[in-house]
Amino acid sequence: MIPGGLAVRADKLGKWYGNVLGLSDVSIEIRPGITGLxxxxxxxxxxxxxxxxxxxxxxxxxxxxxNQPVWNNPEIFRRVGFCPEQDAFYExxxxxxxxxxxxxxxxxxxxxxxxxxxxxxxxxxxxxAADRLIRGYSRGMRQxxxxxxxxxxxxxxxxxxxxxxxxxxxxxxxxxKLIKDYRTEGRTVLVSSHVLPEIEALTQSIVLxxxxxxxxxxxxxxxxxxIDAHPHVVAVKTGDGRGLAAKFVxxxxxxxxxFDETEGTVLxxxxxxxxxxxxxxxxxxxxxxxxxxxxxxxxxxxxxFDYLVGK
Amino acid sequence: xxxxxRGYTHWPGSLExxxxxxxxxxxxxxxxxxxxxxLHINPAxxxxxxxxxxxxxxxxxxxxxxxxxxxxxxxxHNSLPLYFSRPLRKRDYVGGKFGALxxxxxxxxxxxxxxxILLKLLFAGSFAFLADYPWLPFSFIGWSVFISxxxxxxxxxxxxxxxxxxxxxxxxxxxxFLSDVFFGIFYGIFHExxxxxxxxxxxxxxxxxAFLGAKPQFDVPWIxxxxxxxxxxxxxxxxxxRKIRVAEVIR
Numbered sequence: 265m266i267p268g269g270l271a272v273r274a275d276k277l278g279k280w281y282g283n284v285l286g287l288s289d290v291s292i293e294i295r296p297g298i299t300g301l302x303x304x305x306x307x308x309x310x311x312x313x314x315x316x317x318x319x320x321x322x323x324x325x326x327x328x329x330x331n332q333p334v335w336n337n338p339e340i341f342r343r344v345g346f347c348p349e350q351d352a353f354y355e356x357x358x359x360x361x362x363x364x365x366x367x368x369x370x371x372x373x374x375x376x377x378x379x380x381x382x383x384x385x386x387x388x389x390x391x392x393a394a395d396r397l398i399r400g401y402s403r404g405m406r407q408x409x410x411x412x413x414x415x416x417x418x419x420x421x422x423x424x425x426x427x428x429x430x431x432x433x434x435x436x437x438x439x440x441k442l443i444k445d446y447r448t449e450g451r452t453v454l455v456s457s458h459v460l461p462e463i464e465a466l467t468q469s470i471v472l473x474x475x476x477x478x479x480x481x482x483x484x485x486x487x488x489x490x491i492d493a494h495p496h497v498v499a500v501k502t503g504d505g506r507g508l509a510a511k512f513v514x515x516x517x518x519x520x521x522x523f524d525e526t527e528g529t530v531l532x533x534x535x536x537x538x539x540x541x542x543x544x545x546x547x548x549x550x551x552x553x554x555x556x557x558x559x560x561x562x563x564x565x566x567x568x569f570d571y572l573v574g575k
Numbered sequence: 576x577x578x579x580x581r582g583y584t585h586w587p588g589s590l591e592x593x594x595x596x597x598x599x600x601x602x603x604x605x606x607x608x609x610x611x612x613x614l615h616i617n618p619a620x621x622x623x624x625x626x627x628x629x630x631x632x633x634x635x636x637x638x639x640x641x642x643x644x645x646x647x648x649x650x651x652h653n654s655l656p657l658y659f660s661r662p663l664r665k666r667d668y669v670g671g672k673f674g675a676l677x678x679x680x681x682x683x684x685x686x687x688x689x690x691x692i693l694l695k696l697l698f699a700g701s702f703a704f705l706a707d708y709p710w711l712p713f714s715f716i717g718w719s720v721f722i723s724x725x726x727x728x729x730x731x732x733x734x735x736x737x738x739x740x741x742x743x744x745x746x747x748x749x750x751x752f753l754s755d756v757f758f759g760i761f762y763g764i765f766h767e768x769x770x771x772x773x774x775x776x777x778x779x780x781x782x783x784x785a786f787l788g789a790k791p792q793f794d795v796p797w798i799x800x801x802x803x804x805x806x807x808x809x810x811x812x813x814x815x816x817r818k819i820r821v822a823e824v825i826r
Contacts, residue, residue: 317660338662346660352653369661413657 270330270343270420270452271295272316277325279311286311288476290325294454298447300463301456302569303473309456310349312473313425316454317346329421342370345414349425351406355399359390359409362398366413384416388442404435411442421452428462440465460569472572479572487568494562494571495519496537500544501557505530511547515540529557600697618708621715622789624687625722626780634726637679639747642730644740645672646819651738655819665819669731676727684719710788718786722779725804729775732811735818751775768793771800778803 272294279286287308303309314320316327318334318341327334334340353362360381367377385394388408393401401409407427414422424443428436443466447453457463463470464484472479472487480487502508509521509530517536524531534540537560547553561567624630649655658668692712695704705712733750734743758774761767771777771793778800784790785797 319656319659338659338664338667341660341662344660346656348653348656348660350653350656352657354648354652354654366657366661369658369663371662414660 298453298467300470308476345419347414360394384412388412495533626783638730643744646734680723688715728811
């Protein structure tokens with residue numbers, strides 16, 4: 265067991281739906297903190313989520329939480345909270361009744377159910393709406409209620425399948441804050457999404473899934489550095505673009521220099537971003553180079569994802 | 576000779592000292608002397624109740640009213656992933672639903688049977704009745720459990736076939752009555768008692784007679800009815816195992 269938290273481990277995990285491949289040969293360890301599971305629709309995210317929450321039986325391989333198998337092991341759900349993608353409400357119940365019913369299934373006493381319901385509803389900011397019928401809830405409130413049922417038993421591992429799907433920007437901010445607040449010392453949170461900015465807003469630690477396989481995992485910048493086939497692009501906005509370019513063209517790691525006259529920037533392609541920035545900083549300090557802005561247009565999740573899937 | 580005086584009657588007997596609690600029962604028995612012909616409980620008496628079309632129809636109606644949406648509603652509301660993300664097994668889920676239905680059905684079957692026996696013992700004031708029919712309590716308990724299990728599984732089976740509780744209710748009633756209608760048609764044409772095996776109601780009545788040691792309505796071995804009803808129950812279990820999936824698998 266990892267000190268301060270539980271790990272989710274998948275070993276050579278595969279799932280076929282008949283002849284259709286859902287997930288293939290996935291070996292991964294998800295450690296405490298927030299991890300984003302990213303991939304386009306149909307990539308295998310939901311299959312992976314269902315496998316690690318014991319909803320589907322693996323065709324091959326194993327999934328364990330704290331070294332215990334997940335499949336056919338309901339007791340593991342005392343330590344795991346799961347928020348499914350789709351709505352799953354009886355519309356004519358109140359938020360409190362919905363939550364109490366599910367907590368009752370976990371085997372808590374009536375007093376504990378009341379106590380935990382109150383705490384979970386307060387955590388997601390639904391205490392005032394707790395006794396209203398769910399049919400009157402907005403999309404954001406429903407999403408928060410679903411999250412409340414996943415955290416009401418205070419699990420060590422929280423698994424959220426597309427929790428930001430279909431939310432307006434304000435609701436998204438609230439849910440993102442909730443997820444970040446829940447990540448305390450030692451807790452593991454796994455969030456899936458097919459929307460890059462959503463994952464970027466939540467975490468830097470990502471798992472990229474595409475066509476049933478894991479393309480990459482880890483810190484987004486680390487992954488970017490590993491992609492040798494696509495040099496880093498650095499845009500420098502300066503008053504003397506040509507002078508700056510002249511100082512870099514002789515460097516071995518600089519592959520190309522382009523000028524963007526409309527923006528007033530110089531675009532460098534380099535194989536070694538750290539060395540480039542080190543030299544740029546030295547030039548600015550030693551020679552009084554006038555640098556207005558430095559950006560890395562392809563140092564983001566979208567670019568990394570595009571590079572990895574070969575777009 | 577008693578002497579009437581101002582509306583009072585002098586009784587020449589002597590009073591017993593102290594009033595024993597069970598004296599109430601003795602008084603009650605005294606009051607009901609002559610009523611015992613209505614309490615002549617025997618296997619035929621039980622069969623008249625347990626094999627009645629009305630009882631079976633009432634059980635069906637209870638299942639239609641309270642059971643048709645038990646699984647259909649959960650499927651419609653996508654509740655299964657939430658339920659099974661709790662420390663809950665499939666058999667806990669199905670067992671819980673089954674238990675709820677069986678509870679109501681046993682109120683209609685087991686409880687009246689127990690009351691019949693208790694009342695008989697109370698009014699007879701002896702256990703001679705049980706000595707005459709020592710197997711009868713086991714029979715009606717067994718039959719109550721069987722018919723309650725049958726209707727519970729029948730309900731869960733049809734409730735799990737779709738996401739709409741109305742369709743499930745219609746299926747439950749239709750399957751029951753259509754089987755009866757077909758039996759009526761075939762029996763009317765061919766006069767063959769074996770056609771009772773296609774009717775849910777007739778199978779239940781045949782088997783109740785077998786359980787309670789009464790003469791069955793049709794001259795068909797009870798084991799066939801038992802096999803037909805058991806096959807429905809086994810089919811229900813198999814279908815439930817397939818239909819109660821935590822995750823919807825899209826191929």
